[in-house]
Amino acid sequence: MDDDSLETRWEQRTEVPLFVASLVYLAAYAVRVLAHGLPGGLRDLCLAALFGAWALFAVDYAVRWRLSGQRLRFVRTHWLDTLVLVLPLLRPLRIVRVYEAVQRRHGQPRLALHARVIVYAGLSTVLLGFAGSLAVYQQEHTAPDATMRTFGDAVWWACATFSTVGYGDIVPVTPLGRLIAVGMMAIGLALLGAVTGTFASWLLQVFGREDDERPPES
Template sequence: MRLKQWQKCTDWPLMILAIVFLAAFSWQVLAGTYTTLCEGLMNAIWIVFIVDYVVSLWLAEDKWQWFKHNLISLLSIVLPMFRPLRLLRLVKVLHVLGRTSGMAVRGKLTVYTIGSVSMLIYVSALAVYAAERGAEGSSITDFPTALWWAFVTATTVGYGDHTPVTVYGKLVAVGLMFTGIALIGMITAMLASWIVDQVNAEAEEREEEAQSETDRLRRDIRELTDTVAALREEIRGLRSPDASSSVPKPPSTPPIPSGL
């Protein structure tokens, strides 16, 4: 089995597991009940992510190149071995969701970007809320405030009305800042590309209209040329000797006698 075949077979199952992982983490953070069950479910899904990484590396033709291009995936499955960094497992969720979305068509790219931004803000809000709630001096004490903080930070506005005070909250903030800059760059590039396409489409439409008008004028000129040529042929036919001989001569007038 090749790497593409493996990914084709595992993309949807991994996507479903990623959604379950995110739902379990959300329930654990927001509801605070069945924490043991949620933790066990997330650990089981994390093991599946590890198996997927190992198998993908084993099936890759150029293992070193694949390894270099998937360092974030490696960090997302290795660092969460330390319990305080378990939030990094959510990076794998974003990676799996992104891999299953595809980016070949602009429409898919737009959906992927919007989904990534929404997921990033939601996941970052969960992460910072889990790290900051109950911390001394923290102003992020509820999830709506965490959502507001994540949105402000991701857009690089940074009002400063709410800031993390814990080490892990600050790490989440740093990751959100860098990721937010990258995603804003993608959104800006998409908007610029869309505007350029609209201008090009309008220019092409005008060019097609001009070409159509030119073709119509050429057709009219061709028809006029054919008409003039036909008239010339008709005139030439009237001036030919055969045509003049066929025209009847008027009767001659008899001479008048001189004596009259």
């Protein structure tokens, strides 16, 4: 059995468990950020869950790197996996791979391309919006002159940022908060472009089929 088949089998078997681990990571991070009066023992438990989930991500990355046999080229060709290893909050982005793995395992047909893009973009927006709100709120709510005092403020800011509206009533003031904001702006533009472009392409295909099916005029 060659390395490529080993890598494929590893990915198929670990994708769903690792996605569950990513949700555990996100939940533990949310509890640590939002539960200000959490007892020390529970905070330590959340911290252990964070490190445990990240350790699983690191082991998965190392195993797939080893099985690929690509050495440094693996980092370039698997840039999303590398980014997720550095920023585990982005791990839910791999929900696309999870869906593909589940469908292959059960032998079920996949959604149409346009539907997949819209569904994936919608789910990614929700997950990234929540993760980004947590990250920015953690940096901002105790900063001097901060306008983001509650998690609700952070969610409102994330919605305005992702939609590219940018009201400006709530803005990050810390350097790390602004860096996170830049990333969310770029992601928001990419997701919005993917959805609008896919929807426009779908409309063109629908109208094209209607024209093809229309009987010629006499």
